[in-house]
Amino acid sequence: MTEAELAAWLRLHRTAGLGARGAAQLLGVTGHPQAALDANAATLERAGLPASHRRALDTAATLDVDEDLAWARQPDHHLIPVGGTRYPPALREIHDPPLLLHAIGDCELLQYPQLAIVGSRHPTPNGREMAFEFARHLASTGLGIASGLALGIDGAAHEGALASEGVTVAVAATGLDRVYPAAHRDLARRIAQSGVLISEAPLGTRVTRGAFPRRNRIISGISLGVLVVEAARQSGSLVTARLAGEQGREVFAIPGSIHNPLSRGCHRLIREGAKLVETAADILEELGQQWRAAPARAAAATAPHTPDDAHTALLAAMGYDPVSVDRLVGRSGLTPEAVSSMLLILELQGHVATVDGGRYVRTPQGDRDSE
Structure with missing residues (x-):
């Protein structure tokens, strides 16, 4: 052009x-x-x-x-009109696709199938770890991870995808000549190096309250589905989930403790028909034939995760029979929170599986890794 x-x-x-x-x-x-x-x-x-x-x-x-055109001449800077071949194909399908996208990074990654992961800006430690591990595992299968570069769950999702050397797309609410929040300046730099940043906002656009719903429709619009990890009852993440439903995308939510206020938004979504998610396999099974791993990128990301020493010790404490979290706490001497977090990671990596009664058992892969 x-x-x-x-x-x-x-x-x-x-x-x-x-x-x-x-x-x-x-x-x-x-x-x-x-x-x-x-x-x-x-x-x-x-x-x-x-x-x-x-x-x-x-x-x-x-x-x-002229300043916009000069920006686009810089290495890895792109202007992508709605009719362009590099425009995200899923985004073109929504009823109000952005007229023009600014992008920094590898814009070919916009052709990858994406899953959006969103949630609270102030998650619990467990919520942050769930977002990271779900993103890391799903990105290793070839799915791109899309989110909004915000603090909390968004940042953890981007970090998880980067950790697996997978694809991540950050959708900004401002012009791409600035980073919001400023605390994510280094994260934005790393995404630009190995993923892609996009924004509908013209250069020079500062953050405003109204910018977030417009950004959220892009996050859901480029994705096959949206996973909400932790969200309060009144949350921007629920706006993204609502937009996803209107766009014909899948909506997934992770349940949590009834005592955790950040579980209430997810529970509300589940009551309204969102798919309840316990493992990454639940998402992959639901998406089914809608996505295909891109071999060239996925090949570098699909190496199996080897448990570290602490996780190997927990595998050893499990023995060979189904065991409850309480029993593992007693055997390991760890806190219930630490055991639950480690079990989540081991389950996502395929080393353990859940069985009836909320108990856990080692998989054949977990048996090999604990030897």
């Missing part, structure tokens, strides 16, 4: 008050962004748009987008 064509996309994208839906209506009539910028009142009427948009388009047509 020529810079003149990109400039037209950028000007249309920056047209105040038009929005992604209005721009799509206009492009449906004109077929090209420059023609959309030049649309007369009759063309606007055919597109179902008010004549007042002509003034906005007049202003947009004179915008200086």
